[in-house]
Amino acid sequence: MAKIIVVTSGKGGVGKTTSTAAIGAGLAMRGKKTVIIDFDVGLRNLDMIMGCERRVVFDFINVIQGDAKLKQALIKDRRLDNLSILPTSQTRDKDALTRDGVEKVLKELRDEYDYIICDSPAGIERGAHMAMYFADEAVVVTNPEVSSVRDSDRVLGLLSSKSRRAEKGEEPVKPHLLLTRYDPARVAKGEMMKVEDILEILSIPLLGIVPESPAVLKASNLGTPVTLDANSNAGKAYVDAVSRLMGEQIEVRVLPPERRGLFQRLLGRPA
Amino acid sequence: MTLFSFFRRPRQVHSADMAKERLQILLAHERSDRSSGPDYLPLLQKEILEVIKKYVQIDSEKVGVKLERGAEMSTLEVNIELPAAQAAKRNQAAQPARHAFAR
Numbered sequence: 001m002a003k004i005i006v007v008t009s010g011k012g013g014v015g016k017t018t019s020t021a022a023i024g025a026g027l028a029m030r031g032k033k034t035v036i037i038d039f040d041v042g043l044r045n046l047d048m049i050m051g052c053e054r055r056v057v058f059d060f061i062n063v064i065q066g067d068a069k070l071k072q073a074l075i076k077d078r079r080l081d082n083l084s085i086l087p088t089s090q091t092r093d094k095d096a097l098t099r100d101g102v103e104k105v106l107k108e109l110r111d112e113y114d115y116i117i118c119d120s121p122a123g124i125e126r127g128a129h130m131a132m133y134f135a136d137e138a139v140v141v142t143n144p145e146v147s148s149v150r151d152s153d154r155v156l157g158l159l160s161s162k163s164r165r166a167e168k169g170e171e172p173v174k175p176h177l178l179l180t181r182y183d184p185a186r187v188a189k190g191e192m193m194k195v196e197d198i199l200e201i202l203s204i205p206l207l208g209i210v211p212e213s214p215a216v217l218k219a220s221n222l223g224t225p226v227t228l229d230a231n232s233n234a235g236k237a238y239v240d241a242v243s244r245l246m247g248e249q250i251e252v253r254v255l256p257p258e259r260r261g262l263f264q265r266l267l268g269r270p271a
Numbered sequence: 272m273t274l275f276s277f278f279r280r281p282r283q284v285h286s287a288d289m290a291k292e293r294l295q296i297l298l299a300h301e302r303s304d305r306s307s308g309p310d311y312l313p314l315l316q317k318e319i320l321e322v323i324k325k326y327v328q329i330d331s332e333k334v335g336v337k338l339e340r341g342a343e344m345s346t347l348e349v350n351i352e353l354p355a356a357q358a359a360k361r362n363q364a365a366q367p368a369r370h371a372f373a374r
């Protein structure tokens with residue numbers, strides 16, 4: 001039976017979709033049957049980040065409304081056997097995302113997969129609520145910046161009051177902090193909050209620290225999850241995060257952002 | 272070097288520390304507001320005004336409510352502009368114009 005994990009943040013642009021793709025790929029690389037679902041109805045982008053945008057025929061909303069079978073809408077990743085993507089609709093309204101419909105789809109996926117990763121839209125409206133409602137665990141993506149931390153706190157409040165687990169009085173949704181766009185050099189200068197500060201404020205366990213990295217933009221340009229770029233520090237950080245998500249105890253390492261070396265700059269080669 | 276930077280220089284307050292402090296104060300309040308149900312401020316304001324209206328004629332447009340959230344204490348300030356002296360004379364029981372509450 002699959003574990004349902006929501007990747008959420010409240011604030012937009014902090015790296016939810018990048019992290020969903022990276023964690024999904026990382027789990028698949030570790031042999032786990034994984035499906036990643038885009039909940040951002042109307043603004044779908046997980047397909048683009050995963051590089052399967054030209055293979056979308058049916059979507060999540062088609063399945064909910066009974067216009068297509070789940071099997072028809074699922075896209076199998078070409079690089080990783082264990083990974084599938086369920087894209088969302090680009091044209092429909094977010095009201096198409098009904099609680100019963102989402103539950104039905106998740107139930108069908110639960111028997112076949114080890115992990116179901118739900119990519120939440122920004123905000124705290126319907127799409128975000130539906131993405132988190134059925135979750136067992138939550139990856140709260142946060143940037144070391146005041147508005148992102150505040151929104152993460154708000155989202156943590158919603159997870160503990162508006163999720164299915166909260167409503168049924170079951171064990172609460174297990175939260176994990178994924179700190180992204182971290183720059184240790186700026187932290188050293190006192191220009192950016194430290195990991196410890198953010199952990200103290202949000203008081204949830206740390207899943208990983210992803211450094212600011214040119215590899216993230218490069219990966220999205222190519223439509224490849226950054227985890228597959230094993231030489232990049234962002235890729236390594238996601239590999240670590242995935243191990244922790246699987247319950248392994250791994251020491252936290254703060255990787256520096258990659259700077260282009262003198263040699264590379266002289267050659268004029270992109271990093 | 273401006274005069275301002277001359278005064279600022281020796282202290283070296285890091286902006287990251289400011290960020291942390293601001294968040295800690297704000298989130299402490301936001302968390303307690305979340306658990307204490309709906310925002311009571313509008314209702315509180317309405318009731319205070321009703322009580323004052325029993326004694327003094329006031330213009331509801333001329334009412335200011337300010338909330339300042341601090342780490343140790345918050346202050347709620349209600350400023351009500353009372354009508355001119357002749358109008359107020361009719362009401363012997365006129366209330367002082369300024370009320371401060373600590374919460």
